[in-house]
Amino acid sequence: MQYTDLSTPTRTIMTPGPVEVDPRVLRAMSNPIVGQFDPSFTTIMNEVMDMLRILFQTKNQWAFPVDGTSRSGIEAVLCSVIEPGDTVLVPIFGRFGYLLTEICERYGANVHTIECEWGTVFEQTTINQKIDEIKPKIVAIVHGETSTGCMQPLDQIGKTCRDRDALLIVDAVASIGGVEMKVDEWMIDALIGGTQKCISVPSGLAPITYNDRVEAVIQARKKVERGISTEEDHQLDETRKHPYIKSNYFDISMLQDYWGPRRLNHHTEATSMLYALREGLRIILEEGLDQRFLRHLYHEKALITGLEAMGLSLFGDAQSKLPTVTCVEIPEGIDPESVRSMLLEQFGIEIAKSFGPLEGKIWRIGTMGYSCRKENILFLLGALEAVLLQHGAPIHIGKATVAALEYYTEQAAATVLSV
Ligand SMILES: *Cc1c(COP(=O)(O)O)cnc(C)c1O
Numbered sequence: 498m499q500y501t502d503l504s505t506p507t508r509t510i511m512t513p514g515p516v517e518v519d520p521r522v523l524r525a526m527s528n529p530i531v532g533q534f535d536p537s538f539t540t541i542m543n544e545v546m547d548m549l550r551i552l553f554q555t556k557n558q559w560a561f562p563v564d565g566t567s568r569s570g571i572e573a574v575l576c577s578v579i580e581p582g583d584t585v586l587v588p589i590f591g592r593f594g595y596l597l598t599e600i601c602e603r604y605g606a607n608v609h610t611i612e613c614e615w616g617t618v619f620e621q622t623t624i625n626q627k628i629d630e631i632k633p634k635i636v637a638i639v640h641g642e643t644s645t646g647c648m649q650p651l652d653q654i655g656k657t658c659r660d661r662d663a664l665l666i667v668d669a670v671a672s673i674g675g676v677e678m679k680v681d682e683w684m685i686d687a688l689i690g691g692t693q694k695c696i697s698v699p700s701g702l703a704p705i706t707y708n709d710r711v712e713a714v715i716q717a718r719k720k721v722e723r724g725i726s727t728e729e730d731h732q733l734d735e736t737r738k739h740p741y742i743k744s745n746y747f748d749i750s751m752l753q754d755y756w757g758p759r760r761l762n763h764h765t766e767a768t769s770m771l772y773a774l775r776e777g778l779r780i781i782l783e784e785g786l787d788q789r790f791l792r793h794l795y796h797e798k799a800l801i802t803g804l805e806a807m808g809l810s811l812f813g814d815a816q817s818k819l820p821t822v823t824c825v826e827i828p829e830g831i832d833p834e835s836v837r838s839m840l841l842e843q844f845g846i847e848i849a850k851s852f853g854p855l856e857g858k859i860w861r862i863g864t865m866g867y868s869c870r871k872e873n874i875l876f877l878l879g880a881l882e883a884v885l886l887q888h889g890a891p892i893h894i895g896k897a898t899v900a901a902l903e904y905y906t907e908q909a910a911a912t913v914l915s916v
Pocket of ligand 1: 514566567568569593639641642643668669670671691700
């Protein structure tokens with residue numbers, strides 16, 4: 498046989514996704530398949546919805562995964578609320594702001610953008626003034642911008658959106674499960690997460706939540722429901738005030754009819770991925786949200802301590818840093834890709850490159866979910882030092898791992914935090 502048994506290398510993954518997965522999640526995935534209307538499966542669906550509500554800190558009825566990678570959740574939410582000609586405001590502070598813009602434009606929105614320099618975020622008052630000025634139906638914004646390692650504060654925008662009758666839609670793919678996210682308190686109308694980042698489940702689902710303000714919009718756009726469309730249905734749909742949602746796969750009104758008590762058939766739910774998400778969420782709730790967010794800050798600090806002790810500089814405004822992604826400036830004259838491949842080939846460690854204006858300027862190190870562990874931080878610091886020395890980079894020798902180790906020792910003495 499030309500093709501051998503599947504055998505993948507064990508890696509230390511320190512990228513902003515996909516990240517390492519707890520062995521418990523991999524074991525959960527190997528459970529036998531059950532049918533999608535089997536009561537044992539619909540129970541799992543309901544449990545996943547319950548646990549997602551806790552993770553999102555919401556009382557919303559609707560919290561379920563869309564099948565597909567994170568952008569499937571983004572596209573589902575946007576295409577279900579955007580009617581052609583709607584005004585959408587997208588504040589952009591990195592690459593994923595452009596993704597939001599692009600998707601909104603495809604669905605016929607009239608998109609207004611404001612931009613700030615990469616490595617910074619907006620004052621919330623700037624966004625609120627813009628909302629006053631252009632009166633959008635929707636404000637779509639990224640929370641944790643993976644491309645720049647920055648996090649946009651969002652707690653003051655929802656109120657303005659409510660007062661101005663706009664919907665606030667948030668891409669929290671890179672932050673959910675790693676940093677605080679209070680959907681109800683921050684008055685976020687719809688939020689999209691991803692599995693392969695801080696939730697530490699394989700890529701392939703996009704957990705979303707939305708409130709009744711969003712539901713009202715999508716219900717008004719519900720397609721005539723008579724099974725297979727007839728010519729007559731089509732004409733009925735075309736003459737309505739609110740056009741029906743132009744995607745079948747991403748039509749949230751249909752997805753909720755499948756996830757809700759009606760259990761109307763839509764797609765075939767991704768059985769094994771749902772097992773994985775259930776276990777991933779169980780692990781998060783066992784750890785506790787607050788403890789989990791603290792753990793991410795704790796190891797981020799160790800990483801930064803080590804990198805700075807090595808003499809490396811971090812990219813971006815420190816005040817706005819996303820705790821789950823650390824951007825490191827590439828020392829002058831060093832070949833960034835050669836460093837990355839030596840890390841992978843010699844140590845089995847993966848870190849990420851970057852995009853657009855930052856390409857070749859920074860590396861991005863993720864500290865997300867199961868990958869965010871002391872042994873990974875210490876291993877990476879030691880390996881990176883050796884690889885940079887091999888490349889002739891002017892770094893402080895013998896400092897990084899020791900500095901991180903001292904940090905851990907001090908912290909262990911000062912607190913009872915056992916992570
Ligand atoms: C990773 C990421 C996405 C896209 O996720 P996919 O799973 O690759 O579709 C979207 N937004 C942000 C902020 C991300 O970090």
